[in-house]
Amino acid sequence: ELFSREVSVKSVQEDFRSFFTPLPSFPPIPKNNSLTPEKVKLGKMLYYDPRLSRSQLISCNTCHNLSIGGDDNQKTSIGHGWQAGPRNAPTTINSGFLKVQFWDGRALTLEEQAAGPLQAHVEMNATPKLIVERLKRIPEYVELFKKAFPGEKDPVTFENVTKAIAAFERTLNTPNSPFNRYLLGDDNALTSEQKEGMKLFVKYGCIACHNGPVLSDGQFHEFKWNKDLGRYNVTKNPKDKYKFRTPQLLNVAITAPYFHDGSVNSLEAAIKIMAKKELGKELSNIEAKKIKAFLESMTGEVPLEARVLPELPEKN
Amino acid sequence: ELFSREVSVKSVQEDFRSFFTPLPSFPPIPKNNSLTPEKVKLGKMLYYDPRLSRSQLISCNTCHNLSIGGDDNQKTSIGHGWQAGPRNAPTTINSGFLKVQFWDGRALTLEEQAAGPLQAHVEMNATPKLIVERLKRIPEYVELFKKAFPGEKDPVTFENVTKAIAAFERTLNTPNSPFNRYLLGDDNALTSEQKEGMKLFVKYGCIACHNGPVLSDGQFHEFKWNKDLGRYNVTKNPKDKYKFRTPQLLNVAITAPYFHDGSVNSLEAAIKIMAKKELGKELSNIEAKKIKAFLESMTGEVPLEARVLPELPEKN
Ligand code: HEC
Ligand code: HEC
Ligand code: HEC
Ligand code: HEC
Ligand SMILES: [Ca+2]
Ligand SMILES: [Ca+2]
Incomplete structure (x- = not known):
């Protein structure tokens, strides 16, 4: 029996x-953004760096906090100036596997997605210009962009910021x-x-x-x-x-x-x-x-490497 | 020559x-708060846990961010409701060696200090009652308090929250x-x-x-x-x-x-x-x-262990 x-x-x-x-x-890796260790390292620093926001206080990790499931404990997100946005923050964990990004699918790739919050007024409220200027003033970052995007003459670009962040996100799998x-x-x-x-x-x-x-x-x-x-x-x-x-x-x-x-x-x-x-x-x-x-049973652990806070370089 | x-x-x-x-x-360890691994582990979780703030968005690490030198990039700190406080946030790194805490020395110990920001309206805006209630609803935390404060009948107290955080801070040395x-x-x-x-x-x-x-x-x-x-x-x-x-x-x-x-x-x-x-x-x-x-030449690296984001337990 x-x-x-x-x-x-x-x-x-x-x-x-x-x-x-x-x-x-790992999720599918796009042809135009290969997943190199150098890029993932840089992307991780950018993900955690509050200086990508206008206030210098909010990082991706503020709303996609990797110690609490890649989200922010909020009903709808609170961003720049304590403004509440209209939607709940989904997790960045395993987000590389999604066929389209955002609740309404308004971005197709993680690269395209990342350009959103950096500029959204209720989120990080920065501009591509501001971000590139800030990063260029930090010599250690300039070096890291060179390594992550070899052969490019002027690698510190907004596009490369989104590429590096997307590469890091593709490692956040459980x-x-x-x-x-x-x-x-x-x-x-x-x-x-x-x-x-x-x-x-x-x-x-x-x-x-x-x-x-x-x-x-x-x-x-x-x-x-x-x-x-x-x-x-x-x-x-x-x-x-x-x-x-x-x-x-x-x-x-x-x-x-x-x-x-x-x-x-x-x-x-x-x-x-x-x-x-x-x-x-x-x-x-x-x-x-x-x-x-x-x-x-679908809860897993974010890779340890991704949870080690980087020591971010100070600007000179 | x-x-x-x-x-x-x-x-x-x-x-x-x-x-x-x-x-x-390590700095001097007070007699009433020995530095055990169990307490440091718990203290680290509390240091990074935004649920200690009323909004559930702000942790100690928001203003004392261990990837940027233990401070917050701000002139004066921005806390609950995006309110700016009156003073610049000093680093928590090596803070265990200070004879008195705060710019005006209004706390003598790290234990006493920690009670400040948790309750300050412009910082985390919580109350001892709120914090203890939240923690008690999370079984994993209750277990960790038992281990960190063995022999205590009801170890989830506000005082023990400040003790555990202080113990963790005493490991942030360079x-x-x-x-x-x-x-x-x-x-x-x-x-x-x-x-x-x-x-x-x-x-x-x-x-x-x-x-x-x-x-x-x-x-x-x-x-x-x-x-x-x-x-x-x-x-x-x-x-x-x-x-x-x-x-x-x-x-x-x-x-x-x-x-x-x-x-x-x-x-x-x-x-x-x-x-x-x-x-x-x-x-x-x-x-x-x-x-x-x-x-x-006085810049050092925060111990790696302290920079590994904990995986914080979800409440049930
Ligand atoms: C017809 C498609 C469809 C079916 C069938 C469906 N879902 Fe969903 N599910 C969705 C969509 C779309 C959403 C997002 C709703 C929103 O806008 O918040 C969702 C949201 C959810 C959420 C919330 C996720 C989050 O992070 O907020 C859970 C949990 C869930 N579904 C579980 C289930 C379960 C369990 C079933 C079966 C009993 C189910 N779904 C059936 C499409 C579906
Ligand atoms: C102020 C809060 C906030 C910040 C900061 C923020 N996000 Fe988001 N994120 C959100 C919200 C809210 C959504 C959902 C918006 C929507 O779908 O309309 C979202 C959606 C996403 C998604 C889509 C996931 C899915 O399931 O569709 C990804 C990926 C993402 N964010 C990554 C990032 C990255 C990378 C950064 C930093 C460059 C960042 N976010 C900064 C709040 C934030
Ligand atoms: C009489 C005591 C005294 C002397 C002498 C002194 N300092 Fe200070 N130092 C202080 C005090 C008090 C402050 C805090 C001032 C404030 O309220 O911001 C300070 C602040 C500083 C700061 C800013 C620290 C921070 O994190 O904001 C630096 C840097 C500094 N001192 C370096 C020096 C140097 C270099 C000298 C010698 C040229 C010096 N100090 C001499 C007492 C002193
Ligand atoms: C909203 C920002 C904010 C938050 C959140 C915050 N702090 Fe602070 N912290 C400050 C500011 C500002 C000061 C200086 C205040 C003063 O001296 O009047 C300070 C001072 C300190 C000091 C004294 C250091 C010294 O050199 O005197 C320590 C230690 C400290 N905080 C630890 C913590 C801990 C632990 C937590 C979490 C329980 C925390 N802080 C939460 C902003 C913050
Ligand atoms: Ca959610
Ligand atoms: Ca300072």
Whole structure:
């Protein structure tokens, strides 16, 4: 009896495991921005450097804090001048795997993305000119740009700032999560509750949108929630009203609050809302709890190297 | 000839070296707050945790950023609600060696000090009650407090928060600076310009106030500079008007801007102002440059361990 039960559980697990894609160690690397150690080192310094903001107080890490899941504990982000922006900050962790960036997909690549917050008035409120001027006054940075972009005559450019940051972000991956270890074959990496949650996640159809290595299809789906028109703001196509790009679910247990406006604090509540609004299903508390347990298995550790604060050079 | 010159330089160096005190690896540890690894680990997490602030956005590391010299790049600090405080943030690095804390010496110990910013409205704007409530909701923290304060029935207290943070701060020391290596016997750790600066620093009397392991006598001296009455605000003794505690000079080259109001950007300018106001001497540009070079030798590296961002636990 014990034997047969074990077998049936095993085959169930394997069935469901096949719906998922393990997370590779690195996302696709674009042809025009190879991932060299020199560039990653520079990008890390820039990611942590508050001098990229007008106030010299806000860095990428302020809102995408790598000690708390790559986000900022806020409903919607607080940036320059303590202004609250309109949206919740998603994590930078594993962001290199996303097919499009931002809740409304208005950037295609991490390079393009990084140009946004640096200039946004409610975020870092800088300009390409200001940033390049500041960096050029710091001899150690000029050297590091030369090394990261060899052969370029004047490598300290805004474009290269975004390239280096994007390269660093492509190292912020968490293939060490229990979920990923499970997909790679470690049957004991998930608890039985988590395995049941996985089953529900597939059976109820969450996987229709939350699929691929970071559990996002990169597509836009209607989520009518508040006045934010989402994708429509980008395309002006009426069909895109209230549509948002499916967010990744890796590390979702440590990136509360939820949804594009950070309006929901509890992961269980977010799961129930999804089931209702996207699938027309009322989940029981027990079902939501199981799915939550499953999503918790998707929490991994950011590589240690990325969490060592760089000693940033002083300007002369 | 070469030989005799070498000898005379050597004896000069040795004379001046004897005016200084090498930096030990750790400052004095108070009897009631022993420096255990468990406490340092907890203190580090608290130092980096923005949830100790009301907004959940500001941590000690926001204003005492260990990748930029333990300060915040601001003239005077910007805290909760983007309010500017009245004073420039000194570094937390080597702060355990200071005899009194704050520009006006209003706290005697690091433990006492830490209670300030956590509650200050213009800084973190929290309350002991709020902080303890938040921490108690995070099971991993409760465990870590138990380990850091063994034998205590209810270890998650505001007092223990300040104790753990102080313990962590006592590990933020930079005995690896060229200056300290020079004091320990490495004759080549300083350039000859730096050695000349050292000589001027002693000869002109900077050392009268800037002495001891962190180059601060811990005493209060008149520096009439603006409306800030300094020590007088603490003692109400008219003799203390405009008096400030001598700041440390370790890492001073990376903690611009200078003075209690952060009003001076250049280290050379700060040196000249000091010579004028505290010693009645006009320094030449060359002399100021040499002293600056000497002070630059006091920059060291914060221990790597302290710069590894902790992975902070999520509340349940
Ligand atoms: C003041 C807060 C703030 C700062 C500073 C900030 N971000 Fe963001 N970030 C956000 C918010 C809010 C969003 C979502 C905006 C949206 O989708 O409309 C976002 C989105 C992103 C995304 C897209 C992730 C996804 O899932 O679509 C990436 C990647 C990112 N930021 C990286 C960075 C980098 C790199 C920097 C520094 C150059 C930075 N951010 C600075 C708040 C911030
Ligand atoms: C039709 C597509 C679709 C389906 C089906 C779907 N989701 Fe989503 N999911 C989305 C989109 C789009 C969002 C972003 C909503 C927004 O704008 O905040 C989202 C957001 C979420 C969030 C919040 C993520 C965050 O970081 O804020 C969670 C959790 C989530 N989904 C889980 C699930 C679960 C569990 C199911 C199944 C019960 C499910 N989703 C079904 C598309 C879908
Ligand atoms: C919003 C900015 C801000 C935050 C947050 C902040 N500090 Fe400070 N800190 C300052 C300023 C400004 C001073 C100087 C105030 C004065 O002397 O009146 C200071 C002084 C200090 C000193 C005294 C150093 C010396 O040379 O006298 C220490 C130590 C210190 N802070 C540690 C901390 C710790 C620990 C935390 C977190 C619990 C913290 N600070 C949070 C801005 C900040
Ligand atoms: C009589 C005591 C005294 C003497 C002598 C003195 N200092 Fe100071 N020093 C101070 C005090 C007090 C301050 C803090 C002033 C303030 O309130 O900002 C200070 C501040 C400084 C600062 C700015 C530190 C910072 O982090 O903002 C530097 C640099 C400095 N002194 C260097 C020197 C040099 C070099 C000399 C000699 C030419 C010198 N000092 C002589 C007491 C003294
Ligand atoms: Ca979130
Ligand atoms: Ca300063």
